[in-house]
Amino acid sequence: xxxxxxxxxxxxxxxxxxxxxxxxxxxxxxxxxxxxxxxxxxxxxxxxxxxxxxxxxxxxxxxxxxxxxxxxxxx
Amino acid sequence: xxxxxxxxxxxxxxxxxxxxxxxxxxxxxxxxxxxxxxxxxxxxxxxxxxxxxxxxxxxxxxxxxxxxxxxxxxxxxxxxxxxxxxxxxxxxxxxxxxxxxxxxxxxxxxxxxxxxxxxxxxxxxxxxxxxxxxxxxxxxxxxxxxxxxxxxxxxxxxxxxxxxxxxxxxxxxxxxxxxxxxxxxxxxxxxxxxxxxxxxxxxxxxxxxxxxxxxxxxxxxxxxxxxxxxxxxxxxxxxxxxxxxxxxxxxxxxxxxxxxxxxxxxxxxxxxxxxxxxxxxxxxxxxxxxxxxxxxxxxxxxxxxxxxxxxxxxxxxxxxxxxxxxxxxxxxxxxxxxxxxxxxxxxxxxxxxxxxxxxxxxxxxxxxxxxxxxx
Numbered sequence: 297x298x299x300x301x302x303x304x305x306x307x308x309x310x311x312x313x314x315x316x317x318x319x320x321x322x323x324x325x326x327x328x329x330x331x332x333x334x335x336x337x338x339x340x341x342x343x344x345x346x347x348x349x350x351x352x353x354x355x356x357x358x359x360x361x362x363x364x365x366x367x368x369x370x371x
Numbered sequence: 372x373x374x375x376x377x378x379x380x381x382x383x384x385x386x387x388x389x390x391x392x393x394x395x396x397x398x399x400x401x402x403x404x405x406x407x408x409x410x411x412x413x414x415x416x417x418x419x420x421x422x423x424x425x426x427x428x429x430x431x432x433x434x435x436x437x438x439x440x441x442x443x444x445x446x447x448x449x450x451x452x453x454x455x456x457x458x459x460x461x462x463x464x465x466x467x468x469x470x471x472x473x474x475x476x477x478x479x480x481x482x483x484x485x486x487x488x489x490x491x492x493x494x495x496x497x498x499x500x501x502x503x504x505x506x507x508x509x510x511x512x513x514x515x516x517x518x519x520x521x522x523x524x525x526x527x528x529x530x531x532x533x534x535x536x537x538x539x540x541x542x543x544x545x546x547x548x549x550x551x552x553x554x555x556x557x558x559x560x561x562x563x564x565x566x567x568x569x570x571x572x573x574x575x576x577x578x579x580x581x582x583x584x585x586x587x588x589x590x591x592x593x594x595x596x597x598x599x600x601x602x603x604x605x606x607x608x609x610x611x612x613x614x615x616x617x618x619x620x621x622x623x624x625x626x627x628x629x630x631x632x633x634x635x636x637x638x639x640x641x642x643x644x645x646x647x648x649x650x651x652x653x654x655x656x657x658x659x660x661x662x663x664x665x666x667x668x669x670x671x672x673x674x675x676x677x678x679x680x681x682x683x684x685x686x687x688x689x690x691x692x693x694x695x696x697x698x699x700x701x702x703x704x705x706x707x708x709x710x711x712x713x714x715x716x717x718x719x720x721x722x723x724x725x726x727x728x729x730x731x732x733x734x735x736x737x738x739x740x741x742x743x744x745x746x
Contacts, residue, residue: 311449314421337735338445345399346421 300328332366374458377465379477386410387676393438409669420449427456446470474499486613501741509589514538518551536561542620543607544569546633547712547741566606574724602644603629617659624663625671627744628691637705657683713739
């Protein structure tokens with residue numbers, strides 16, 4: 297997977313992971329992929345729901361050592 | 372315009388006093404549908420905060436001008452952001468300090484009634500989670516039943532009332548919330564009682580709570596008597612306080628009855644539940660006031676905020692006490708059960724002393740409604 301941008305949202309609590317992700321994606325082009333790293337547990341449900349609502353595709357997510365990593369493709 | 376914090380205690384007053392409140396819940400729709408702040412006179416709008424990042428103009432017309440508006444989220448951060456946006460758009464608005472986490476933790480002590488010789492009985496209503504704890508006070512002494520984990524609330528209350536906590540009981544091994552009983556007993560030197568049949572795996576010392584045990588509180592000797600009443604768990608025990616009140620634990624609620632499955636043994640315990648509700652309780656005086664360990668819906672609260680009802684009235688009105696056929700009863704309490712409480716297996720482990728998670732982890736485990744009942 298070719299990642300176009302990496303966003304480090306570790307240590308940030310809700311709502312900042314999504315606020316930063318949205319801001320970063322506003323500068324990206326359709327079809328590009330962003331990798332988001334977060335430690336806020338709420339990010340899983342929220343990023344999943346937000347991606348779906350905004351039309352973006354959550355390609356995959358994983359959890360390693362308390363860090364949640366998301367790969368989202370811009371609509 | 373201003374955005375101002377509202378505390379869980381202030382929200383609790385609005386629930387108990389039947390005041391109106393408009394709640395803008397900005398959590399995920401799933402989280403909102405699973406569990407929210409319930410009030411007799413509350414109105415709701417659920418829009419996730421991430422749908423409001425571009426602005427709140429679209430929802431402004433939906434916010435009533437004549438009511439207080441409270442923005443609610445899981446922990447506080449998102450509600451603060453949305454409240455600030457609404458305030459910038461020219462409206463007065465509140466946000467919930469500490470979010471749903473703080474709502475889940477808040478306890479409101481309410482006096483249930485007076486006891487013989489100047490004693491008092493208090494119910495501690497945990498509105499966000501539907502847990503009910505009790506303190507019996509009489510002439511300088513106190514007993515606590517089914518304390519939740521916020522032990523300071525109980526020890527501080529006892530200090531305010533100038534009473535010494537002598538006895539701490541759990542009616543059963545809880546599966547929906549973490550008990551504070553053992554820790555209160557450790558901190559105060561009180562005796563901690565737990566039904567032995569629920570305590571086979573616990574790794575701490577306790578005094579067995581046996582059928583027929585009575586303790587006297589204070590010089591005027593208010594009696595707290597144990598009545599074995601299995602069914603929610605095999606050890607579940609009720610209490611009769613001062614000959615007036617029946618503390619039913621998780622066996623009988625106001626508008627529902629206990630579920631027998633949270634320790635994984637529904638089929639084994641359904642007969643015990645039937646026997647307790649249809650035989651043991653029937654032998655008691657109908658004028659006893661039932662005080663359960665939970666409520667499930669806001670309609671179960673009385674006008675003064677307490678959760679209490681005459682046993683005779685429950686025999687007449689509670690659906691779970693009016694299922695004639697044993698087969699139908701068995702079917703009702705073993706099939707089509709509601710989802711189990713969040714993290715209930717872990718919570719049981721904590722209450723057995725097998726694991727000791729930190730405070731944040733305990734908060735996470737207890738998120739959501741209690742779900743101990745079958746309606």
